[in-house]
Amino acid sequence: MKTLNTDVLIMGSGLAGLTAANTALDAGAEVIVVEKRPFQGGGVSNTPMQTLVVRDDPAYQNRAFKIHMDYTNWNANPHVVRSWLKNTVRIPAFVRSLGIEFLNIKYNPLEELGTTRGYEVGFPNAFHIGDYYRLKWIGKGHGAAIICKKAADRIREKGGRILFHTTLTKLIKTEDRITGAFGKDVRTGEEMEIRAKAVVIATGGFNDNKEMVEKYCGLHLTNKNCDDGGNVVFNHFTGSRLTGDGQRLVWEAGGAKGAMGCNGHAMVPGPGIVGDHCAWVVYNELRTMQEQAYLWVNKYGQRFICEEQSDNHMAMVTAVNNQPGKCGYMIFDQDTAEHMEKEGVERAYFIFEGNRLHNVKKQFEEVIAKGNKHVFLADTLEELCEMSGIEYEGLKDQIDRYNGYCEKRYDEELAKDPLYLRPVKRGPFYAFRVFPGGYHAFGGIKINGKCQVLNEEQRAIKGLYSGGDCCAGEVFGNPPIGGIGWSTLSFAQGFICGDEAAAYAKSFE
Amino acid sequence: MEGKQKMKLGIRDYCIRCGICEDLYPQLFHVNLDEDVVEVRYDPVPEELEETARSAMKDCAIAAIYMIKE
Numbered sequence: 345m346k347t348l349n350t351d352v353l354i355m356g357s358g359l360a361g362l363t364a365a366n367t368a369l370d371a372g373a374e375v376i377v378v379e380k381r382p383f384q385g386g387g388v389s390n391t392p393m394q395t396l397v398v399r400d401d402p403a404y405q406n407r408a409f410k411i412h413m414d415y416t417n418w419n420a421n422p423h424v425v426r427s428w429l430k431n432t433v434r435i436p437a438f439v440r441s442l443g444i445e446f447l448n449i450k451y452n453p454l455e456e457l458g459t460t461r462g463y464e465v466g467f468p469n470a471f472h473i474g475d476y477y478r479l480k481w482i483g484k485g486h487g488a489a490i491i492c493k494k495a496a497d498r499i500r501e502k503g504g505r506i507l508f509h510t511t512l513t514k515l516i517k518t519e520d521r522i523t524g525a526f527g528k529d530v531r532t533g534e535e536m537e538i539r540a541k542a543v544v545i546a547t548g549g550f551n552d553n554k555e556m557v558e559k560y561c562g563l564h565l566t567n568k569n570c571d572d573g574g575n576v577v578f579n580h581f582t583g584s585r586l587t588g589d590g591q592r593l594v595w596e597a598g599g600a601k602g603a604m605g606c607n608g609h610a611m612v613p614g615p616g617i618v619g620d621h622c623a624w625v626v627y628n629e630l631r632t633m634q635e636q637a638y639l640w641v642n643k644y645g646q647r648f649i650c651e652e653q654s655d656n657h658m659a660m661v662t663a664v665n666n667q668p669g670k671c672g673y674m675i676f677d678q679d680t681a682e683h684m685e686k687e688g689v690e691r692a693y694f695i696f697e698g699n700r701l702h703n704v705k706k707q708f709e710e711v712i713a714k715g716n717k718h719v720f721l722a723d724t725l726e727e728l729c730e731m732s733g734i735e736y737e738g739l740k741d742q743i744d745r746y747n748g749y750c751e752k753r754y755d756e757e758l759a760k761d762p763l764y765l766r767p768v769k770r771g772p773f774y775a776f777r778v779f780p781g782g783y784h785a786f787g788g789i790k791i792n793g794k795c796q797v798l799n800e801e802q803r804a805i806k807g808l809y810s811g812g813d814c815c816a817g818e819v820f821g822n823p824p825i826g827g828i829g830w831s832t833l834s835f836a837q838g839f840i841c842g843d844e845a846a847a848y849a850k851s852f853e
Numbered sequence: 854m855e856g857k858q859k860m861k862l863g864i865r866d867y868c869i870r871c872g873i874c875e876d877l878y879p880q881l882f883h884v885n886l887d888e889d890v891v892e893v894r895y896d897p898v899p900e901e902l903e904e905t906a907r908s909a910m911k912d913c914a915i916a917a918i919y920m921i922k923e
Binding site for chain 2: 493
């Protein structure tokens with residue numbers, strides 16, 4: 345069997361693994377990175393247009409920490425959160441060291457932290473807790489693939505090795521510490537032993553492992569049409585190969601199971617709305633309509649959430665998942681369709697420009713013509729109910745009351761802001777069925793603030809570290825408040841893993 | 854037109870295999886899941902698909918599709 349030797353062995357070449365490798369190399373350690381795919385990059389390659397940095401100032405650091413912890417109801421591990429936020433200050437210099445300049449920086453003053461919720465850190469819908477460093481947009485705007493590419497180039501320049509098509513199959517334990525791993529070439533099956541003084545697991549989430557998602561997140565992944573009895577659409581791109589390899593290795597080596605979760609986004613599935621490979625490619629404006637806080641009901645025709653939460657994706661997914669049939673419906677009438685076209689929607693979906701929608705009726709007709717079973721258009725409410733399966737009596741009763749709130753400009757039922765109170769009166773009537781969708785399943789590895797992997801007794805396993813999405817449950821809590829490929833977390837935990845693993849490896853000299 | 858240069862497409866090595874190219878332009882691209890690569894269906898690109906190829910270069914999520922200059 346082929347044998348390789350190194351100081352630090354890193355599994356996974358996403359942002360966390362690549363940052364850890366660069367950091368360990370800068371500290372003078374030898375590094376090998378293994379990546380089962382033929383290219384570098386992980387979850388963040390896809391999404392982030394920017395990253396979050398909390399200022400190196402006690403007032404900002406304290407405030408960000410407390411806001412985040414309060415938001416998770418202190419379910420997150422406070423040491424992990426604190427060390428993440430503290431290490432974000434290193435991000436700008438690291439990105440610039442790769443020859444990448446930020447497009448701009450949005451500084452948020454102390455008093456504004458925690459006052460608004462948004463997309464700005466990725467897709468978490470958590471509170472704003474720092475400054476946003478925006479990346480230069482390329483293509484449709486996903487700049488992080490270039491960071492990964494340049495971070496990989498820098499590893500090679502500094503003498504590190506990246507082995508593509510290579511995975512790890514088992515961690516090697518010698519007495520009480522991890523001393524390397526067995527691996528294999530995924531194309532040829534050739535086995536190898538990689539001896540290392542420290543191992544870093546940075547393999548990301550587990551979107552592509554249906555069993556794990558079902559078992560640990562309670563979501564049943566199904567096909568894109570939701571027509572096989574399942575009820576969840578998975579919204580990350582397919583074939584991401586996030587199969588939980590790192591989690592399995594760590595658990596087999598005695599690592600404790602950490603918090604796991606799935607960041608969700610309630611969505612309408614089926615043809616004509618999302619792409620086959622890439623669910624965030626949208627063919628029309630239905631995604632923007634879904635973002636609106638108009639009337640949402642369950643199959644009994646009853647409201648189930650204050651619709652203002654429609655842009656709080658985790659809240660919507662949880663609420664929809666709790667409804668009979670695990671689905672919800674959004675309903676509006678022709679007046680509201682025209683309102684969206686003429687005056688524009690109240691909430692723009694962040695990846696689309698402008699607020700005015702285009703020919704809502706035609707877009708519905710096109711999607712229906714493509715065979716989508718979750719989009720409905722009817723002249724009367726009775727017909728709409730017949731098509732969609734909503735109970736007419738319940739809906740009629742709800743709409744009568746709801747139209748009353750619209751008239752009074754006061755939602756006595758669920759306290760919705762009058763801005764979103766629009767009556768449902770004039771046909772044709774529109775509805776779509778919304779399912780709990782998942783963006784990203786993450787977590788599973790339990791770590792401390794130094795990114796050391798913990799065993800069942802919650803003691804650190806010597807020589808074993810982990811960072812990035814495979815530990816993100818420790819940051820987002822359980823159930824999670826959100827989270828998907830947070831570049832800020834992967835960078836920060838990459839620095840910590842690199843520091844700690846290199847220092848540990850050097851302690852043997 | 855005589856002497857017109859033929860268009861060839863390449864995929865840069867930071868391609869993230871998201872498949873947006875095949876979703877939007879299946880006539881030009883294929884995500885080969887077995888090999889984990891994105892394939893361009895034509896080399897060179899037929900003249901009638903040149904405009905489509907230009908749109909694909911613009912629509913790639915990370916600008917990984919490029920025109921090969923010879």
